[in-house]
Amino acid sequence: MKKNIFLTIFIFFFNFLVFAQDDTLFFGTAIDGFPISTSKLKKIQKEIGIKPDIIVFFLMWPNKEKINNSFNLTYSLDAIDQFGAISCITWEPMFLNNSQEQTILKADIVNGKYDEYLDEFIFQIKAFKKPIIIRFAHEMNLSRYHWGVEKDEYNESSPDIYIQMFRYIVDYFKKNKVKNALFAFCPNVDSVPNTSWNKFKNYYPGDKYVDILGLDGYNWGTCASEKNLGWNSSWRSFKKTFQNPVDELRDLSMLKPIIVFETSSAEKGGNKTYWLEKAIKEAKSLDITALCWFQVNKECKWKITEKQKNILRKQFFNRKYSIKKWIEGMKK
Structure with a gap:
């Protein structure tokens, strides 16, 4: 126990001494679609004007009938690595049923019904060997996801259900001696519903299960209205x-x-270019390690455009330290 505490403190001060003095902020992009190809990554680089440090992509689980179906995760991980970035898998325990999202119940996960899928997933992660980030069941404090339960069962029991699922996954990785996966705990900045049981702290699996703390949050401007959203x-x-x-x-930590x-x-509703310029400065002031931009036009026009490219080029053109050096330090 003492060894783990001292190791954690060492990593913190290593990162502080190496990176904080340089005011380093890494920049990534969250993108849609899977698999991830080299051509897709080059397209993203062209869109934002710089090469992103982190590629956040989304991967659903299969339904129970397709657990044994083959899938190729390595192709995407290799493409991102060769591009010079780090992979972050947003690993969503749900599947599409007639184009509708179907959440996988906690019991099916913790009782081993998905262990065969986990075995294949782990095999490919271990074969890749290089560090990756796994963002399991993100935004757990949004009723939109209701991880592990049906939507009408999302309530004060949900935090405990989430913790059981998260710990089961991490323990399964440890049991299989996976050394290159970093697990991120990533709530949304706004809890829906905004109730006492739906706070970050209630979902936290514990320090021994979490390597990175994450957040998702957007400036919706005046994009959302009663009429459209x-x-x-x-x-x-x-x-x-x-x-x-x-x-x-x-x-929490x-x-x-x-x-x-x-x-x-x-x-x-405002000046998006100025918002981005200030966001980079404010992220540094909040001691945030990396900022990943959602480069998908979905509910709103979220994507970086020509107007914002120069901001990124100006802020990130001369980075002294690489994301790969940082993440290797995290795994020591």
Whole structure:
């Protein structure tokens, strides 16, 4: 136990001494689609004007009838590695049933019904050998996902259910001696519903199960309305979006790095270019290690455009340290 504490403190001060003095902030992109090809990555680089450090992609689980179906994760991991970036797998325990999302129940996971799928997934992760980030069941504090339960059962029992699932997955990786996976705990900045049981701290699996703390949060501007999304949004800065959530995560762990795995700004309601420029400065002031931009136009026009490219080129053109050096330090 003491050895683990001293190791954690060593890693913290190693990262502080090596990276903090250089004011390093890594920049990544969250993208849709799977598998991830080299041509797709080059397209993203062209869109944002720089080469991203982290590629966040989304991967659903299979339904029980397709557990034994083959899948090729290595192809995407190799493409991202050769591109010079780190992979972050947003690993979603759900599948599509007639185009509808179907959440996998906790019992099916912790009672071993998906162990064959986990075995194949782990085989490919171990074969890859290089460090990756796994963001299992992200945004657990949003009823939109209700991980491990049916939607009408998302309630005060959900945090405990989530913890059981998260710990089962991490323990399964440890049992299979996976050395190159870093697990991220990643709530959304806003809890829905906003109730006492739905706070970050209630879902936290514990320090021995989490390597990286994460957050997802967006400036919706005036993009959302009762008419199109069922609620009204307003413009808010990066700092206003993330300050309190960062403080909540720091209450859970002072030493673990924080990565924003999804963020963006809408165009409606303010100046998106200025928002990005300030966001980079504010992320550094909040001691955030990396900021990943959601490069997909979905509910709003989230993507980096020509107007924002120069901001990224100016801020990230001369980075002294590589993301790969940082993540190798995390695994020591």
